[in-house]
Amino acid sequence: MPRSFSSAPTCNDEAVTALFRRRALTEAGPGVSGPARVDARTKNLTKRLHPGDVAVIDHEDLDRVSAEALVACKVSAVLNAARSTSGRYPNLGPGILLEAGIPLVDDLGPAVMSVREGQPLRLDGNEVYAGDKLVAAGTVQDAETIEANMAQAREGLSVQLEAFAANTMDYVQRERELLVDGVGTPKVRTKFEGRHALVVVRGYHYKEDLAMLRSYIREYRPLLIGVDGGADAILEAGLSPDVIVGDMDSVSDKALRSGAEIVVHAYRDGRAPGQRRVEDLGVEHVVFPATGTSEDVAMLMADDLGAELIVAVGTHDTMIEFLDKGRAGMASTFLTRLRVGSKLIDAKGVSRLYRTRISTWQLVLLAAAGVLALFVALATTNVGQTTFGLFGAWFDDLVNFFRSLVGLAPAPTT
Template sequence: MIKRKKTGAFTYTSVIMADHKTKLLCKRLHSDHIALIDHPDVDEMAARSLQDAGVSVVINLSPYMTGKYPAEGARKLLQDGIKLFEVPLRLYDVTLIEQLDGCQARIEDDQLIIHAGQGECQSIPLEAVTEEHIQAKWLEANRSLDETLSRFIDNTLQYAGREKDLFLKPLCRLPLRTRMDDRHVVVVVRGKHYREDLQTLHAYIREYRPVLIGVDGGADALMQAGYIPDLIVGDMDSVSDKALLCGAEIVVHAFADGRAPGQCRVQELGVPYHLLPAPGTSEDVAMLLAYEEQAELIVTIGTHTNMIDFLEKGRKGMASTLIVRTKIGTKLIDAKGVNQLYQPRWSWKLWGWCLAAMLTPVGAALVINPVARHAAQMLWTQWRTWAY
């Protein structure tokens, strides 16, 4: 990998790693790769995944921000010093993902130069994404926010009316070995601030020993925080093999008609699993499962709860989540963003009490123990001799 600055130009040579799904791409990205994505309105979680991979350059076949709603991802990436480029819309070609994955390439003078071998090169023009460009799109998105919200509400109510009967019926009963009746249950989704919220709730988890449910990548979030999930619920598209093999009970979320794309993956790994056909999102199913297993309290971390959350996931409404949360409301505590509510602060008074607590047993030993008292007298005499 070669990275160097020229006068008024940016040059970067490396291997392109490409995928239609950013979350899958980030699993195989290294810090010296050029990331090629096809992700309109890059969300904050996708940006964090790219940051964690350590990449310096990201090329997007779609606009980082379309102006439909204020997506946070591009801002986060630019603030982290990552160079962003877009392929002009007139040159958009979805097949570029397959064509360029694994190719050696160079970015120079806003051109992506592909080394095809035997001295042949292919050149694709790029458009550098600046903070000014993103700010203009941000203002555009905020101007149209009311209209976007109106459409979102209409979609939510329309689908809620169609799907309400599906959620009134109980889920299929599963022979789970994990008992949730009369226990607290923590449902973890890899959404905004999930790491900080998990850290904030560490004392609660340690004291109450709740059942820990990871929704897809939420299982990895639990393991990164030092916990082992009791259950993993989801369509298995973003959870790691390590999490699936950690010993947790696995519930594969299937469509209401029984189709389950994630079933093949757990079968290939040879791990036992339960199949649960149900409407809605996997996090909705996880909450419903805890509710129907008679959990005393359901605490959610990182779940999707507002319009921006759902638009970032490509959903134009939140009918299933609205119905599920309305159904289980009395048992539900949403801990999303709890880390922003209160951060414990150290004060001088607290430091003083800690110092006093440490010095008290030392003072007591000097008063009671003659050997310690004699040693203290010798040190005092030595100090006076040195001082004077």
């Protein structure tokens, strides 16, 4: 049976949270404590975190999206086997945890990853205990250490920019046909031509962006393209995705069965680890082999298939965000934006520029309502009643005049 991505507990499962929290406080003793939740992949861990848990991760250069997800789950502490800032570039994650008041202990080593799932842990300074047993010791991150790490990382940013440029040229050589001519884009049944395409990535401020775009979505009815977990974000907003693009590692079974067209992002050599999952679910799909990220694939596909406008939600825009993603393939994101730049607009730009269109019939109804309100107001005054009486007499005279022209007797006076 395939692993179910939709059955994992959520951060809001309060009954389960209370049970684990009481057990942790009973067994762990004084100090910051909670049941351990362990996973080397932070994005997988956040699917089963509860408020009060201790998140145990192995995440070098903790990025902004992961940190915001940990904050949203209201964990009591974050224990990192790796360094949350390696000095490679000024990543944003540690500062976000600090602002939220969540303790972060770094460089604890592989020993901390061996703790049992649900085992009560207690944090005492830079030391982690399971009961009375010392599990590991690391470095507590505070405002001073984070600022020092950021200063060091900013000094080494030029090296990362050089590597980024080299990787960009390598990507151009490998993907020039796709970037220039769109060769390799799969045929899909969804019609893109002449429509707006809204590409949703579960990234930076995606919830706020979707909320801002409700009027735009209701009026323009763009194609909704979910990139992996972005499909679940669309469902959470009360909408239905039209297309789901990705390697299928962070999207729920519910989203895959929602009726959306599935495009499995594969490696350039054709290997598609996510294909087995959709096959096991019995979901029809097509495969798109391409280097780079799934959000790039979604944008390139929308552009090649004739979308009039591409609106991006939760995607990466700045150089720091590219590096914060932590993938060498982020050069593809930079080049993809050059390719689709004439059509691409960020969600916040849409919310600033968008104004609701008012149709002709809406204007007619508005004018009619105004005239009716004026007549009602006049009918309640002496002047208005006199005016209506004079108008009625004039109308009777006009009717009688036309009746006399055709030889009819005058109509009774009202």
